[in-house]
Amino acid sequence: MTIGVFGTSVKRTEDPALIRGQGLFVDDIKRDNEAAAAFVRSPFAHAKITSIDKSAAEALPGVQAVYTADDVRSLGPLLAQVPIGKLRPLLADGVVKHVGEAVAMVVADNAATARDGADAVFVDYDPLKVVVDPEYAATNEALVHDDLESNIIHTWEEGDAEAVQALADREDTVVTSVKMVNQRLIPTAIEPRGVLAEWQHGYDRVTLHSTTQQPHAVAGALALTFGLPGVSSARVIAPEVGGGFGRGLNVYAEEMLAVFASRELGRPVRWIETRSEASKSTTHGRGWAATATIVSEPDGNFLAYSLVGVADMGAYSQNFSVAIPVLGQFTMPGQYKWDAIYWKMDCVHTHTPTVDAYRGAGRPETSFYVERAVDTAARDLGMDPIELRKKNFFQPEDFPAATLIGMSMDSGDYGGNLDVLVEKADIAGLRAMQETARAEGRYFGVGIATFVEACGLAPSGFADAGVSWAGYGLPSAFNESAVVRVHPDASVTVVTGTGPTGQGHETVWSQIASDRLGIPMERITVVHGDTKDTPMGIGTGGSRSAAVGGVAVAIAADRTKEKAAKVAAHLLEASEEDIVFADNGAHVAGSPDKNVPWTDIAATAYQPHKMPEGMEAGLDMTAFFDPSNLTWPYGSHVAVVEVDPETGDVELLKYVAVDDCGNIINPMIVGGQLHGGITQGIGQALLEAAVFDDEGTLITSTLTDYPIPTATDVPSFDLHKTTTPTDANPLGVKGIGEAGTIVSTPTIVNAVVDALSPLGIKHIEMPLRPRRVWEAMQEARA
Amino acid sequence: MQVSMTVNGGEVSGDVEARTLLVHFIRENLHLTGTHVGCESGYCGACTVILDSKPVKSCSMLAVQAEGSSITTIEGLASNGELHPVQEGFWERHGLQCGFCTPGMIMSSVALLEENDNPSEAEIRHSIEGNLCRCTGYHNIVKAVEYAGAKVRGEEPPPPDWEEGS
Ligand code: FES
Numbered sequence: 001m002t003i004g005v006f007g008t009s010v011k012r013t014e015d016p017a018l019i020r021g022q023g024l025f026v027d028d029i030k031r032d033n034e035a036a037a038a039f040v041r042s043p044f045a046h047a048k049i050t051s052i053d054k055s056a057a058e059a060l061p062g063v064q065a066v067y068t069a070d071d072v073r074s075l076g077p078l079l080a081q082v083p084i085g086k087l088r089p090l091l092a093d094g095v096v097k098h099v100g101e102a103v104a105m106v107v108a109d110n111a112a113t114a115r116d117g118a119d120a121v122f123v124d125y126d127p128l129k130v131v132v133d134p135e136y137a138a139t140n141e142a143l144v145h146d147d148l149e150s151n152i153i154h155t156w157e158e159g160d161a162e163a164v165q166a167l168a169d170r171e172d173t174v175v176t177s178v179k180m181v182n183q184r185l186i187p188t189a190i191e192p193r194g195v196l197a198e199w200q201h202g203y204d205r206v207t208l209h210s211t212t213q214q215p216h217a218v219a220g221a222l223a224l225t226f227g228l229p230g231v232s233s234a235r236v237i238a239p240e241v242g243g244g245f246g247r248g249l250n251v252y253a254e255e256m257l258a259v260f261a262s263r264e265l266g267r268p269v270r271w272i273e274t275r276s277e278a279s280k281s282t283t284h285g286r287g288w289a290a291t292a293t294i295v296s297e298p299d300g301n302f303l304a305y306s307l308v309g310v311a312d313m314g315a316y317s318q319n320f321s322v323a324i325p326v327l328g329q330f331t332m333p334g335q336y337k338w339d340a341i342y343w344k345m346d347c348v349h350t351h352t353p354t355v356d357a358y359r360g361a362g363r364p365e366t367s368f369y370v371e372r373a374v375d376t377a378a379r380d381l382g383m384d385p386i387e388l389r390k391k392n393f394f395q396p397e398d399f400p401a402a403t404l405i406g407m408s409m410d411s412g413d414y415g416g417n418l419d420v421l422v423e424k425a426d427i428a429g430l431r432a433m434q435e436t437a438r439a440e441g442r443y444f445g446v447g448i449a450t451f452v453e454a455c456g457l458a459p460s461g462f463a464d465a466g467v468s469w470a471g472y473g474l475p476s477a478f479n480e481s482a483v484v485r486v487h488p489d490a491s492v493t494v495v496t497g498t499g500p501t502g503q504g505h506e507t508v509w510s511q512i513a514s515d516r517l518g519i520p521m522e523r524i525t526v527v528h529g530d531t532k533d534t535p536m537g538i539g540t541g542g543s544r545s546a547a548v549g550g551v552a553v554a555i556a557a558d559r560t561k562e563k564a565a566k567v568a569a570h571l572l573e574a575s576e577e578d579i580v581f582a583d584n585g586a587h588v589a590g591s592p593d594k595n596v597p598w599t600d601i602a603a604t605a606y607q608p609h610k611m612p613e614g615m616e617a618g619l620d621m622t623a624f625f626d627p628s629n630l631t632w633p634y635g636s637h638v639a640v641v642e643v644d645p646e647t648g649d650v651e652l653l654k655y656v657a658v659d660d661c662g663n664i665i666n667p668m669i670v671g672g673q674l675h676g677g678i679t680q681g682i683g684q685a686l687l688e689a690a691v692f693d694d695e696g697t698l699i700t701s702t703l704t705d706y707p708i709p710t711a712t713d714v715p716s717f718d719l720h721k722t723t724t725p726t727d728a729n730p731l732g733v734k735g736i737g738e739a740g741t742i743v744s745t746p747t748i749v750n751a752v753v754d755a756l757s758p759l760g761i762k763h764i765e766m767p768l769r770p771r772r773v774w775e776a777m778q779e780a781r782a
Numbered sequence: 783m784q785v786s787m788t789v790n791g792g793e794v795s796g797d798v799e800a801r802t803l804l805v806h807f808i809r810e811n812l813h814l815t816g817t818h819v820g821c822e823s824g825y826c827g828a829c830t831v832i833l834d835s836k837p838v839k840s841c842s843m844l845a846v847q848a849e850g851s852s853i854t855t856i857e858g859l860a861s862n863g864e865l866h867p868v869q870e871g872f873w874e875r876h877g878l879q880c881g882f883c884t885p886g887m888i889m890s891s892v893a894l895l896e897e898n899d900n901p902s903e904a905e906i907r908h909s910i911e912g913n914l915c916r917c918t919g920y921h922n923i924v925k926a927v928e929y930a931g932a933k934v935r936g937e938e939p940p941p942p943d944w945e946e947g948s
């Protein structure tokens with residue numbers, strides 16, 4: 001019997017099926033008479049479609065249908081939650097705007113035949129001028145969409161540019177300015193995206209299995225797109241999903257198109273993307289070019305900070321698109337106190353696949369800029385990067401800390417957290433090693449970065465800023481729901497609106513419910529990812545699940561317990577205030593032998609004649625939690641690297657992290673989130689980049705050209721923590737899903753630049769692959 | 783074309799096209815969906831099975847090439863409901879998150895321990911280099927294999943490295 005307790009590493013309840021190969025992912029769920037879809041995709045980044053010949057494909061045995069824009073135009077474009085900019089047509093309509101854009105859909109009796117059919121569709125294109133570089137796009141010399149006046153579809157701006165400039169112009173200030181690219185990435189979850197669509201004729205209802213992180217949004221989009229009576233006619237199920245990282249925080253054309261085909265053909269339709277499709281038809285992340293400027297006094301006192309640049313949105317806006325940079329805006333000032341701040345980010349269309357959420361979404365970008373700029377300022381000022389940070393951090397007594405960007409950060413002791421890192425990583429010892437290494441002519445680097453992130457989206461007021469689910473016909477803000485249902489046999493179902501893709505919500509939510517109710521975890525089942533069961537769910541993203549969804553579970557459990565206490569008091573002939581729940585039952589406070597098992601309480605609660613007079617049967621409570629603020633996790637990381645002077649190869653020798661995510665429910669799972677997050681950030685720093693040639697062709701569309709970290713690219717990690725609970729929610733939890741990804745990227749780059757600083761190198765653009773590092777060394781030596 | 787082989791200890795046969803990949807034969811004909819497809823190009827390792835004692839990527843060979851061979855998939859690892867030590871290690875040491883890479887990762891680790899039941903961290907990392915995981919950062923996979931190695935050797939596994947407490 002496991003009573004889930006806060007702060008214990010309960011083993012995951014998800015695992016027994018997954019380690020036996022019994023977990024059911026989309027492609028493992030089979031239906032009788034199912035058909036398979038495949039897509040004809042554009043090889044051009046911008047071209048007119050002059051003709052589509054589908055006759056050869058249609059003639060292939062086993063091909064059921066070939067659809068083009070003519071068939072689906074009436075369904076409208078793909079809906080978006082933040083519909084700013086050009087929305088994506090479900091199938092390209094006369095013109096293609098990025099390589100990989102879907103031009104036609106072939107449906108056949110099986111996947112191999114569908115792919116043969118797609119190969120047999122002949123499309124003629126007339127290539128047009130291509131805009132690939134977001135900075136060039138911002139000049140508007142060539143338009144991405146000729147029916148839009150500008151490639152700049154939105155500009156985020158905040159702060160006071162003149163005040164920053166005035167401080168920069170002062171003679172006694174030091175100005176540090178770095179222009180840097182935060183390159184475009186491909187999420188690369190290991191499970192390809194996939195759907196299984198089942199239109200139920202006669203009922204005009206649809207069931208869609210999809211690799212999504214937000215089933216409700218997809219259901220809303222289906223209801224609107226297909227003119228269903230309402231969202232209740234669309235059931236969306238996210239079964240086991242093999243990784244999210246933001247790529248599932250979207251609504252995709254293939255989801256709509258598979259449903260369309262299922263409706264037309266009266267058969268279930270499956271589509272599973274291929275890996276090279278995944279690189280072009282699934283959303284990308286990051287893609288910023290910006291200049292970060294710090295103005296300081298000669299003693300290192302920070303005065304002003306500005307970040308100005310462009311963010312690539314790709315050819316079409318999807319779910320969040322222009323809203324991603326504003327998540328970065330929240331944390332743009334970092335952990336530092338400034339007298340003046342300025343931020344401006346132009347969101348631009350280019351002839352490339354859509355850019356949207358990717359683990360961290362906006363916050364890794366702004367954290368990268370500020371942390372790289374702070375390290376550069378330390379060098380300009382001749383100061384130790386740790387001392388410089390500590391001198392300018394918000395101090396514990398400043399919290400709640402108001403930032404010039406209009407946020408109020410909940411709690412923190414940034415200096416104390418960094419002190420723990422200094423001690424645990426033995427920074428002094430590392431600096432001594434560095435001195436020895438340098439004396440031997442070796443390039444040994446110690447890189448530090450610190451961060452604060454904005455998690456737990458969001459207080460419902462954020463919906464007034466344009467981020468609500470209304471774009472899918474579901475007026476709803478970013479709160480999260482939970483149902484806790486104690487059955488007549490005292491087993492429990494917890495229903496959550498979160499959409500896990502490996503984060504262990506089944507375990508942690510049952511831990512929370514068990515902790516509250518005193519019912520063993522073995523008797524608790526968590527249901528997620530099915531719109532049929534959930535009152536309304538926003539899903540998983542932005543490290544919000546524990547801080548919003550987990551809290552909703554706690555509140556729903558408390559409400560259930562409150563009613564159960566009345567029943568228990570009745571059975572024990574005690575007063576309800578004296579009822580304590582523990583050990584799978586309830587007892588009277590102070591008299592553990594006056595007790596009643598949960599099975600008796602639950603059984604009674606479903607038999608009104610045995611219950612207190614006038615009480616309604618049932619033990620089933622719903623909660624919606626609306627947090628009072630975002631949560632602000634933070635931390636300090638250090639990486640130790642050595643750069644090969646001959647080849648430019650970066651070896652990552654050691655990585656130490658001290659994170660503060662508030663109270664911790666399951667330390668094992670928090671550690672796992674950090675390991676994976678840190679590794680993903682290392683991927684950006686050292687390996688990954690989505691690269692297009694001048695024609696807009698993605699030249700990194702396979703896993704060979706787009707290498708993600710393997711087991712030999714990373715070391716084991718040394719993790720530590722500090723604990724500063726938040727008051728934004730009653731559990732005091734802040735969120736940990738993105739922390740590692742946010743800070744490890746600047747940590748690694750700071751380390752490599754530190755290693756190469758004897759050569760006078762101040763910055764190298766990511767990814768720091770050997771060739772690029774070697775070239776920078778050659779240039780510096782020349 | 784007819785193919786026959788031994789899978790998880792049982793004789794199986796089926797009718798396939800010449801171009802049918804082994805992974806599709808396993809998933810579609812045998813309904814053993816624990817073997818996953820992540821790239822179909824030999825890179826991610828999600829499709830790893832053990833074929834005649836060696837780990838192979840079952841997307842990188844044709845079903846007909848496996849004629850007469852003996853294959854173990856993730857479904858064949860536990861015996862009489864008892865988890866294999868590697869499966870146990872992955873559960874005990876949080877070696878999986880989404881679980882999609884996990885069957886392939888487990889099969890590669892089983893093959894490693896069959897050759898060397900006391901691998902160093904570097905040897906473990908090297909042997910799973912062909913299995914991509916986007917979730918775990920590999921840290922706990924290494925710990926899971928160390929745990930399993932100790933079990934195979936009949937030793938007490940090293941304790942977990944996480945710190946308890948909220
Ligand atoms: S599916 Fe076989 S290696 Fe990726």
Ligand code: FES
Pocket residue numbers: 190242243502877878879880881882883884914915916917918
């Ligand atoms: S656990 Fe998700 S890819 Fe490895």
